[in-house]
Amino acid sequence: MSAIRARFNSAAGFLDLAKRAWKKSARFRAGTLLVGIMVSIAVLGPHLAPYPLDGWGVVPRNAAERAGKPPCPEFPFGTDSLGRDVLSRVLVGARLALVQIALVVSVSLALGLLVGACAAYYKGPVEALLNYVSEIFLALPAMVIALALRLALGQGLHVVVVSLILSWWPWYARSSYVYARAVVEMEYVLLARLAGVPGRTVLFRHVLANVLPPVLVQAITDLGSVLLEASAINFLGLGLPPDAPDWGIIVQNGFRYIVSMPWISMFPGVFILATALGFSLVGDSLREEMDPKMRRRWKLWF
Amino acid sequence: MRRGVIVGVLAAVLIAGALAAYFLLYLPGARREKVKTVVYAYLDKITGIDPSIEDDTGIVIIGLVYETLLRYDPVKNVTTPVLAESWESNEDGTVWVFKLRRGVVFHDGTPFNATAVKLSIERARDVYRETGRGCGYIWDAVEEVEVVDNYTVRIKLSYPQRLDLMAAASYSAYVFSSSALAKAGASSPFDPKLEEWFNSGNDAGSGPYYIEYYSPESEVRLRKFEKWWGWSLVNNPDAPDVVVIKIRPDPLDQYNGLLAGEIDIASSVPRANVRDLAARGFKVINMTTFHNYILLLNVRRYPTSVKEFRLALLHAIPWDEIVDVALKGFGRLGSGILPHGFPGHVENLRYSYDPTLAREYLKRSGVEPGVTIEFVYQSDYEENEAFAQLLKSRLAELNITVVLRPVPWTAVKDAGKEVWTNPDAAPHLIISDWWPTMPSPYDYLYSLFHSESVEWNWAGYSNPEFDELVNEAYELEGVDFTEAMQLYAEAQMILHEEGVAVNLWDEVRPFIVSRRVEVPEDALNPMYMYVIRFELVKVRE
């Protein structure tokens, strides 16, 4: 019950939490800064890039002279084997990175919350079935799902996104189920039902509103973890095609040349790290701020 | 505290014991055997080693373990006698007599004679006739093989042909021992048991090396055949005793292997690293083969079904950038369909990179701007990948969007063949990398463009005039070779005019050789792709 001592139940509440965290925690400030930089790059990327066409994967006209240059004033991150400016590629890649993770986390969050809340509310066989299904996907990491989907559907963004959603939603389902179970027992829910308010409304208004806050904080950390997994899936060639402007793909392009042109893989990796770290810092400090006791729940540590 | 001391002493004793064991057992042992081993890293798994039926990567093994009657180098235009010492034909080239070499034995001790030759030729020819597998079409003209005596074979043909060239083909021209049938428990040469026996790693060859260990996905070990007839002629005491062919498809893998000293000859390293390797003292051999990369355009699917669109595309390909950007300098820009040095090659049958002309063609084609086309190519070839991205970037300038689909080889074939059953599901552009079986343009022109060759004609091209030209030329080869080549040239010009396909580049593959191994020039012959004649290779310890 104490876990439901939600520190906020509205957007205003969330902002309060954020302001408090900003004042107290250096890590929160650092994280927000990192995330802010990455989001701005994502939005402005193609305009910031010195060679935007390179960024989108187009092979430049004078590729032969340009290819494989180490970092220099003209190309701060060097050029890849086909002469494209790595800085531009990384800047343009920010957009796809954020799109992928935003899509995955938002859909898994929505799906998971719904499933968990339904399981808690409807109980009985529905509960058992939904728990069973979420256990199935809890046991499957995104990589192997991506493998199966890649063989079945071919390459593409859908493989990455779908496999990640399929492997991620059960986490939210489980968390929301645990919270929702307690909320459902609370008196006002029972009273609302007795008063004839339809089940769905009760669900949305009371259960979800109470479940959302801590899970939302978890979701922020997850944005970072999803980025790491999505990059790994793209790196192995299971997801996006090799000319996509994606950080994982750029690392893959540079893999073959890791000895002779290490900068191709190095720089996008730093950006992946920085973005994931940024989200982790924000999520971690928010969680500390919200309810220090929550760190006893081991499962939220991932 | 005391417990710690005891544990420490025990650990010390164990380590000392292990070190002692190592010094006693392994160091002297490792020095005892001085086996000259050469490790050759090959880039593809071995698809099979049946001497009559294999038509793909197995050539690397077969070329060492088996022998043909003759060997031919088209670039030097030299025919070397191997199992046949001399040959002659009658006036019109319909009867050929081969005098066979004496004193040759197969690896199991059975003697080489005319019966083995007859068996090998007939099996290759008939398996192809019955099932369409293998390259037995080289023996298609053979009507009858007569064993005159143990060392003389007379072959009657149903139409004139340069049988000396066919006998030097890179596939399906190998001679194997008839003892293989008994060993395989095969009731006839066409019993599938024989093919299975071959593909399980057994060999019935006469070549300088025999198969000691066969694992087609990872490693094949060959050992020197002491009783090979040619050792005295070759006079090479430094030839390797063991040749290990390691399957390493990843170029980075081979590069690492070279540097770690595990690989002596690498067939595929990242091209960007070649200069680095040369600087470290490795030898770079630019292996020119007749392996080339042909871009085929789907003539049955819109918009590549429109001739002007095809021509627009072909003039939008950045020809001047291919060798430097996509191939990192290792390659030769193609001309016509056939590679340089190959009989029937036509020089200067190219398209120019001319965006203005391309735009003109595009307008004439009536195809709306902003069209999307599909490009399928083999996924693990670095050069294909680079070319694809280059092509995509340049075609984007013409407002043509290219969707790239790199897939494994089997999927490339499936995609290509689809053009005959469902053209709209087959890609617009596809790269077929080709190497010849027989030293004749028929190999390329028939297989890739004849309307009956559905297996490989991925452009879906069907032109009766072209078909007739090629057929005629093939039949003329045995009678008037030069005239035949002229007809083949005309056939290529038809393809050029219609923009059906083009040879993108001839492969120049940098082979990297470590300092301890010397590969002389005549160990390599472009006709026998990637086969290194190890009997000529010298190992320096």
Place this chain on the structure above:
Amino acid sequence: MPLSLNYLLKRLLWSAAVLVGVAVFSYVVIILSPGDPAAKWAGNPRGPGAAKAVEEARKELGLDLPLHLQVLNFLRMVFTGNLGYSIAYRQPVFAVLARNLAATLELLFAAYLIGVPLGSLLGVAASLRRGGSVDGFLQTLGLALASTPSFWLGMAVFSALFSAGFSAYGRVSTGLALATGFQAITGFYLLDSLLQLNIPVFVDALARLLPPALAVAAYPTGLCLRLSRALVADALLEEYVRAAVAWGVKRRVVVWKYAFRAALPGLVQVAGTAFAYSLIDAMVVEYVFGREGLGRLLFDAIAFSDFKLAIGLLVLVAAFYLAVNTLADVAQALVDPRVKL
């Protein structure tokens, strides 16, 4: 610490049921995706044997049977360990998986043997300097380690070693293995080489194991660092610990026997669950270092369109997750006197 058989049995049955669900899911993927399932199962064969291979695949999958029988047939195939012959390796799928599982497990064990103690120790150090700058630094370090993409770290380690002249490629030097007659027995090369008293191979395999293990160890180090810092810091504030300090118990004893002991159950469970997640990291790092193992299978399954291998891999990984999670829970129960099962 009563670990009831009842609980164990229930867990095992539940895990088996989940595994069945996983198998059903993979079957759904085969059937519902575009294209002919039989052709996919046969690896999209080509050439003269193609029609026959597809027909065989059709029979194997029982596609002519009614749906529920198809599923049962498939489940039977999975649970009797008979998924047929892998197209990439031409050997039974489960044999290929078993062989490579050992390789990946060796890497995982090495990584966790390094990462968990290291992370925990750093975490304890941070908790003792709670609130200070060292604490802040270590916590951020922990987060950074856990946010590092393993494949990138692997590439960085590989490239750094390479320029220093050492190639950490593969599991063992093939030349050395051939020269000393090394044979794989268990599949754990470190163990095998010791069993054969083959010291050169042991040293070589160890040298090639450490760099990738370090790359995989980053995540558990970061995780355990943060977790142990939090748990130990909390434990140090507990009543009984304060009492012990007041009673004059030595500081070292307080930290380790009381506070750390209290943190152990949580650490064990988290490390155990993380072990399962790190399997994927290990597979990717294996690919980077060119080692044989499940990572290579992942790659080959794509290259050869080997659906059977992919499904086998999927089921194996799920089974691994379930097994590890069960073991972690059991281990935690054993370690934590407060949990009653």
